[in-house]
Amino acid sequence: MNIQPYILNEIKIPQFHTPVSEVLKIFNEFPYSHLPVMQGDIYMGCIPVADARIFEAGKPIEDFQYALEGFFVRNTDNWIDVLHNFSKNDANIMPVLDENNQFLGYLELQDIMNLFTESPFLNNPGGIIVVEKGIKDYSFSEVCQIVESNGADVLGAFVSGTENERAQITLKTGKVPFNAIFQTFRRYGYEVISQHPEDSFSSDLQDRSRYLDKYLNI
Secondary structure (H helix, E strand, C coil): CCCHHHCECCCCCCECCCEHHHHHHHHHHCCCCEEEEEECCEEEEEEEHHHHCCCCCCCEHHHHHHHCECCCEECCCCHHHHHHHHHHCCCCEEEEECCCCCEEEEEEHHHHHHHHHCCHHHHCCCEEEEEEEECCCCCHHHHHHHHHHCCCCEEEEEEEEEECCEEEEEEEECCCCCHHHHHHHHHCCCEECCCCCCCHHHHHHHHHHHHHHHHHCC
């Protein structure tokens, strides 16, 4: 998805010669974690709000350039990569540069999060399934084939965790009877991690467990 329509230029970007006191005024008006800093037309990095609040207010930002963080995204990046950069840099504002390193503006985290919530993965009706298999044994093509062979659409899938050489895959499917999908996953060696009331295998295990408890307590 194109991020170009979400690039903003609503604040006056501080320059190297801008005093810290002016930067603090912007931080007090806007709840940003960072602010981009320029030297002329050149993007120099972002100053974190936590650092700005302890710097001497009368001095220019240039005196504290060692504190600038150099993260940014390109205007050609997709929104998933942009979201990853927000997370990696613990920021809620993201400078955008073009291929010639010209500063184009910035993105706000909330706008990119809205793109995610409006995506079919979250917005379309369906069900969430979490399955697990060895890291070297699973493939997304196999996961999709299992779902689609049971007459369902895959609305999205991603690796939601890795531990002890096993990967958890979270996927969203269109609305169909899910029990057949669960059984197919198990035939292919996947463990169904998520709990579903329509999962007959899980229900059978619970019934057998209750029967065994009753038998042992006789």
